[in-house]
Amino acid sequence: MAFEPSQAFLRYIRLGDQEILRGIYAAVRDHNWDTISPNVSNVQIVAQRDSFRVAFDVLCVEHYIDFAWKGTIIGEADGTVTFAFDGEARSAFNRNRIGCCVLHAPSSVAGNPCRVEKDDGTVEEGVFPEAISPHQPFMNMRAISHEVLPGVTAEVRFSGDVFEMEDQRNWTDASYKTYCTPLGLPFPVEVAAGTRIEQSVTVRIHGEPATPIGANETDAVVVIVDPDTAQPLPAVGLGAGGCEAPLTESEILNLRLMHLSHLRVDVNLVEPAWQAVMSHGIAQAVALGVPAEMVVFVSDAARAELQSLVDVMSKLRPDIARWLIFHVAEKSTTKKWVRVAREVLGAYDTSIPIVSGTNWYFTELNRARPPVNALDGVCYSLNPQGHAFDDASLSETLEAQAWTVESARGFVGGLPIHISPVTFRPRFNMNTIGPEPDPEPGQLPASVDPRQMSLFGAGWTVGSLKYLSLADVASVTYFETVGWLGVMESASGSPAPEAFPSVPGGIFPVGHVFSWYGGMKGGEALATRSSAPLFVEALALRKGEWIRLLLANLTGDEQSAEVRLPGVSDPVRIEVLDEESVEQATIDPTTFRRRKDVESVGLADGVFTVNLKPFAVACAKVQVMD
Numbered sequence: 055m056a057f058e059p060s061q062a063f064l065r066y067i068r069l070g071d072q073e074i075l076r077g078i079y080a081a082v083r084d085h086n087w088d089t090i091s092p093n094v095s096n097v098q099i100v101a102q103r104d105s106f107r108v109a110f111d112v113l114c115v116e117h118y119i120d121f122a123w124k125g126t127i128i129g130e131a132d133g134t135v136t137f138a139f140d141g142e143a144r145s146a147f148n149r150n151r152i153g154c155c156v157l158h159a160p161s162s163v164a165g166n167p168c169r170v171e172k173d174d175g176t177v178e179e180g181v182f183p184e185a186i187s188p189h190q191p192f193m194n195m196r197a198i199s200h201e202v203l204p205g206v207t208a209e210v211r212f213s214g215d216v217f218e219m220e221d222q223r224n225w226t227d228a229s230y231k232t233y234c235t236p237l238g239l240p241f242p243v244e245v246a247a248g249t250r251i252e253q254s255v256t257v258r259i260h261g262e263p264a265t266p267i268g269a270n271e272t273d274a275v276v277v278i279v280d281p282d283t284a285q286p287l288p289a290v291g292l293g294a295g296g297c298e299a300p301l302t303e304s305e306i307l308n309l310r311l312m313h314l315s316h317l318r319v320d321v322n323l324v325e326p327a328w329q330a331v332m333s334h335g336i337a338q339a340v341a342l343g344v345p346a347e348m349v350v351f352v353s354d355a356a357r358a359e360l361q362s363l364v365d366v367m368s369k370l371r372p373d374i375a376r377w378l379i380f381h382v383a384e385k386s387t388t389k390k391w392v393r394v395a396r397e398v399l400g401a402y403d404t405s406i407p408i409v410s411g412t413n414w415y416f417t418e419l420n421r422a423r424p425p426v427n428a429l430d431g432v433c434y435s436l437n438p439q440g441h442a443f444d445d446a447s448l449s450e451t452l453e454a455q456a457w458t459v460e461s462a463r464g465f466v467g468g469l470p471i472h473i474s475p476v477t478f479r480p481r482f483n484m485n486t487i488g489p490e491p492d493p494e495p496g497q498l499p500a501s502v503d504p505r506q507m508s509l510f511g512a513g514w515t516v517g518s519l520k521y522l523s524l525a526d527v528a529s530v531t532y533f534e535t536v537g538w539l540g541v542m543e544s545a546s547g548s549p550a551p552e553a554f555p556s557v558p559g560g561i562f563p564v565g566h567v568f569s570w571y572g573g574m575k576g577g578e579a580l581a582t583r584s585s586a587p588l589f590v591e592a593l594a595l596r597k598g599e600w601i602r603l604l605l606a607n608l609t610g611d612e613q614s615a616e617v618r619l620p621g622v623s624d625p626v627r628i629e630v631l632d633e634e635s636v637e638q639a640t641i642d643p644t645t646f647r648r649r650k651d652v653e654s655v656g657l658a659d660g661v662f663t664v665n666l667k668p669f670a671v672a673c674a675k676v677q678v679m680d
Contacts (some may be wrong), residue, residue: 055067055068056133056362057099057108057127058109058218058444058446058549059097059110059437060293060444061079061092061094061096061444062079062080062093062094062110062125063077063078063079063143063444064077064078064127064135064137064171065446067257068204069137069203069206069208069259069267070263070267071490072162072202073159073162074162074202074208074257074259075157075158075257076157076158076159076212076229076450077156077157077161077207077229077378078137078154078155078156078157078255078257078347080112080123080152080153080154080155080253080414081151081153081155081610082114082119082121082149082151082152083150083151083152084116084119084147084148084149085148085149085150085241085242085470087148087150087364088621089301089442089443090114090115090116090119090121090675091111091113091114091443092112092113092114093108093112093115093236093636094110094111094112095111095112095113095643096109096110096111097109097428098110098111099274099344102127103175103545104131105128105129105130105131105200106127106128106129106435107128107129108125108126108127108128109124109125109126109429109652110124110125110126110250111123111125111298111505112124113121113134113231115618116238117146117484118145118445119147119149119508119662120127120143120145120147120243121141121142121143121145121253122142122144123139123140123153124140124141125138125140125142125143126138127140127293127465127573130519132258133258133259134256134257134258134259135256136254136255136256136257136258136602137154137254137255137256138252138253139153139154139214139251139252139254140200140250140251140252141250141251141252142204142248142249142250142251143245143247143248143249143251144247144550145247145248146243146244146245146247147241147244147410148242148244148245149241149245150233150235150241150242150540150563151233151234151241151242152245152251153214153215153232153233153234153251153253154212154214154233154234154253154254154255154530155231155232155234156210156212156231156232156255156570157222157229157230157231157232157235158182158200158226158229158230158232159229160182160223160228160230160454160457160478161228161453162542163182163200163230163233163497164182164183164184164350164451164571164635165181165182165183165184165204166181166182166200166201167179167180167181167200167201167501168180168181168182168198168199169198169199169200170192170197171196172194172195172196172262173194173195173196173216174194175196176391176498177291177605178192180192180553181588182200182230182232183221185460185461185464186221186223186224186416186420186457186461187220187221187423187452188221188224188420188421188459189334190218190237190254191219191220191221191230192218192219192232192406192606193218193219193236193238193389194216195212195217195218195219195232195238196211196212196217196218197209197210197211197212198210198219198232199260201530202259203264203267204263204264204343205261205262205264206259206260206261206263207259207260207261208258208259208260209256209257209258209259209305210232210255210256210257211256211257211258212232212234212254212255212539213253213254213256213456214233214234214251214252214253214254214255215235215619216235216236216654217232217233217234218232218233218236219231219233220233222441223454223457223458223461224416224420224458225415225416225417225440226235226416226436226438226440226451226455226457226458227438227440227441227442227450227451227454228445228450228454228599229450229455231441231501232345236648247295248395249315249545250383251283255565257305261293266335267435269427273480273611273614273617274587274616274663275584275589275590275614275615275616276585276615276618277583277585277586277590277592277616277617277618278580278582278583278618279580279581279582279583279592279594279601279603279617279618279619279620280530280580280581280582280583280620281580281596281601281619281620281621283357283547283580283581283598284488284578284579284580284581285523285525285526285576285578285579286578286592287523287531287576287577287578287579287595288312288500288523288527288530288574289315289528289529289530290315290519290520290529290530290531290532290568290571290572291315291318291347291530291531291532291539292309292312292314292316292317292318292372292531292532292533292534292535293314293318293320293376293475293531293533293534293535293539293542293593294318294320294334294335294338294339294535295320295338295534295535295536295537295540295652296532296534296537296539297537298334299343299496299544300334300337300338301337301338301342301535301536302336303546304559305535305545305559306341306342306618307544307546308561308565308643309342309535309541310342310343310543311566311569311572312569312571312572313377313569313572313573313575314342314344314541314568314570314572315344315345315508315529315575316339316344316345316347316375316529316531317335317338317339317344317345317346317347318337318346318347318349318474318531319332319336319340319346319347319348319349320335320349320351320623321335321337321349321350321357321464322346322349322351322382323350323352323353323360323362324352324353324359324382327514329366330554330639332363333370333467335377336372336462338369338535339345339372339373340372342535342573344373345372345373345374345375346372346373346374346375347374347375347376347378347472347474347529347531348374348376348377348378349380349384350363350377350378350379350380350395350411350485351381351385351413351472352379352380352381352382352391352394352395353381353382353383354383356381356391356395356398357394357397357398358396360394360398360399361398362603362608363398363399364398364402366388367402368372368402369645373489374402374406374528375465375529376406376407376409376431376504377399377406377407377409377471378409378413378433378474379391379392379395379409380410380412380413380530383399384419385409385412385414385422386411386412386418386419386421386422386423386424386425387395387411387412388425389425389428390664391410392408392410392425392428392429393428395410396408396428396594398677402620407426407470408429408430408431408611409423409430409431409432409433409470409472410425410429410432410433411429411430411432411433411434412424412433412434412435413434413435414434414435414460415434415435415436416434416436416461416462418434419434419462420461421463423465424466424514426465426466426470429469430469430470431470431471431472431528432462432466432469432470432472433472433473433474433482434458434462434473434478435472435473435474435475435477435539436455436458436473436475436476436477436478436518437476437480437481438451438452438478438514439478439479439480439503439515440480440483440578443481444611445505445510445590445608445610447517447615448510449514449517449588449591449608450516450588451521452514452517452521452591453516453587454520455473455519455521456522456524456525457527459473459522459525459527460525464647468531469510470527471526471527471528472527472528472529472530472531473522473527473529473531474530475529475530475531475533476518476522476530476531476532476533477501477532477533477539478499478502478505478506478511478514478533479501479503480500480501481501482501483528483597489562492500495554495617496550496552496553497520498538498550498553498554499552501539502538502539502554503553504553504554506538506539506540506562507538507543507554507556507560507562507671507673508562508563508564508597508669509563509632509633509636509668510608510669511562511563511564512563512564512566512567512606512631512669512671513591513606513607513670513671514608515532515534515564515568515605515606515667516567516592516593516604516605516606516671517587517591517603518532518590519571519592519593520565520579520592520593521603522581523578523579523593524581533564536554538554540622541561541564541565542554542559542560542561542562542565542566542649543556543557543558543559543560543562544558544559545558545559546558547559550647550674557640557641560640560641561639561640561643562640563631563636563671564639564644565640565643566646566671567604567671569647570602570604570673571593571595571604573589574595574596574597574600575597575600575604576597577595577596577598578595578596579593579595579596579627580594580595580596580601581593581594582594582603584615588609589606589607589608589609589613590605590607590608590613590615591605591606591608592604592606592617593606597677599677599678600675600676600678601619601622601676601678602615602634602673602674602675603665603674603675603676604671604672604673604674605664605671605673605674606670606671607666607667607668607669607670607671609668609669610668610669611667611668612665612666612667613666613667614663614664614665614666615663615664615665615666616661616663617661617662617664617674618660618661619657619660619662619676620660621660621678622657622660622676622678623655623657623660624653624657624676624677624678625655625656625676626654626655626656626657626662626663626674626676627653627654627664627671627675627676628653628654628655628672628673628674628675629673630666630667630669630670630671630672630673631664631670631671631672632667632668632670632671633667633668633669633670635665638679645676657676662674
């Protein structure tokens with residue numbers, strides 16, 4: 055197992071190479087379900103030959119919330135591990151949840167049987183869900199156990215509260231989470247100053263493995279490309295940037311190099327200024343030479359609102375890829391508004407697809423299924439920070455993006471699936487029940503993440519493009535064009551340069567990822583498998599006689615990737631975006647793209663090695679001749 059001091063997070067609890075739990079941690083969540091960041095100190099670790107003890111202090115302080123807790127993790131000679139939480143409220147505040155959380159990884163247990171001991175002492179025989187469960191699979195839990203290896207069972211036991219499980223794949227977390235304080239109880243609840251909360255989670259192994267257990271750890275990550283398993287690439291676009299200024303010539307040039315398929319334009323017909331917002335977005339789409347993905351929000355006055363839209367659009371006559379229809383008061387849009395949209399928008403062009411679903415998380419679509427018989431396509435949005443915010447947790451979400459598509463197929467059939475948009479952070483708090491405090495001076499809005507301009511952000515996007523490209527989605531819309539939610543900075547620069555220290559007019563690393571991906575537009579994605587996908591992810595693209603492989607180091611350590619590309623013997627040209635080249639790539643992208651000092655390596659039986667610096671992204675290109 056690994057202890058991450060900055061988050062007080064116990065991760066990747068394994069028996070040899072077999073994962074038992076993805077993690078154990080504790081969370082303090084306020085009345086709006088915001089998680090208060092932990093400030094961890096005084097970490098003490100005592101390790102013996104057959105036991106260990108970890109102790110640490112945690113402060114969760116934000117606005118009016120002041121909560122302190124002490125944590126201990128004890129490992130005993132028989133393999134028992136106990137994570138204990140002892141906390142005290144130092145101020146009065148409203149909370150939705152405080153306490154321990156346990157994560158099981160679907161990649162290890164989905165579809166497998168488990169045994170749940172209930173709070174009343176009864177036992178339930180169950181199964182970890184394969185399709186994403188819209189509601190809690192298990193409730194009133196005291197313990198849960200499952201088989202790790204033949205003859206070996208892992209038991210997880212809880213104390214201090216009543217626990218239940220939810221399927222976090224709904225929010226693209228790669229886990230089933232068992233948490234305390236059932237959602238069926240009223241919330242938020244006032245916590246009085248001086249209130250103490252004590253909980254613990256104990257993990258035990260029962261039985262003996264048939265053969266000796268040992269971890270199989272190697273220095274190199276192995277990446278295997280399967281040229282026989284291919285999927286046509288989806289249409290990939292961006293959202294229209296929020297700044298009011300029109301795109302500059304330089305911005306247009308750099309965005310055109312990404313070979314976008316569309317531009318998302320949000321139009322809230324309830325807002326008085328919707329025409330100005332729409333005109334700005336359509337102007338960006340026209341400048342880039344791409345159709346608009348028109349995202350239209352209506353109220354109960356939908357018919358009149360949509361007619362006003364058609365009247366304006368009929369004068370502009372922009373090229374439209376599809377309509378995305380949402381009702382401002384519904385998490386998952388119902389049939390009534392889809393029918394009204396089809397009737398009214400048909401006057402503009404009956405051939406434009408009518409798409410709907412949710413502007414929120416996949417979970418809203420999963421809990422309130424869309425009216426598939428009335429639609430030409432279904433849509434939902436994705437972001438990796440519904441519950442956790444560190445790099446490792448964000449990397450874990452990548453495979454879960456494909457799981458949402460797989461589960462959606464179970465209830466939308468063959469309808470095209472559109473993912474719109476994909477963002478690093480939630481665009482708004484979808485579960486707020488009270489006012490959100492304004493950011494402090496110099497702080498970023500809740501929707502902005504500095505990793506938007508980072509190498510890690512580029513690597514995460516490589517993984518997202520991989521899983522969604524192979525999942526057979528019709529289209530994916532990412533981020534925005536310009537600004538701190540975009541793929542490049544505006545000419546005027548960051549509004550908060552200390553918190554978001556970008557280069558005015560600079561290209562973010564993620565912008566180069568879209569250029570590499572867009573250069574293969576019209577091609578196909580090849581299946582890839584990484585021996586350590588949380589360390590190195592790989593996206594393989596093929597178009598004609600060319601294969602382009604994007605490799606992303608998702609860690610802050612150097613990684614070596616051994617790439618196996620069957621049937622290829624020609625030299626491979628490798629471009630690297632890392633800590634040494636990122637400055638040039640940001641400031642002078644033209645020179646970066648045209649540089650002649652890129653590495654060229656030969657293949658031995660279709661195998662070559664790429665060394666990746668921390669958070670590096672490499673683009674390997676090879677010509678394949680029949």
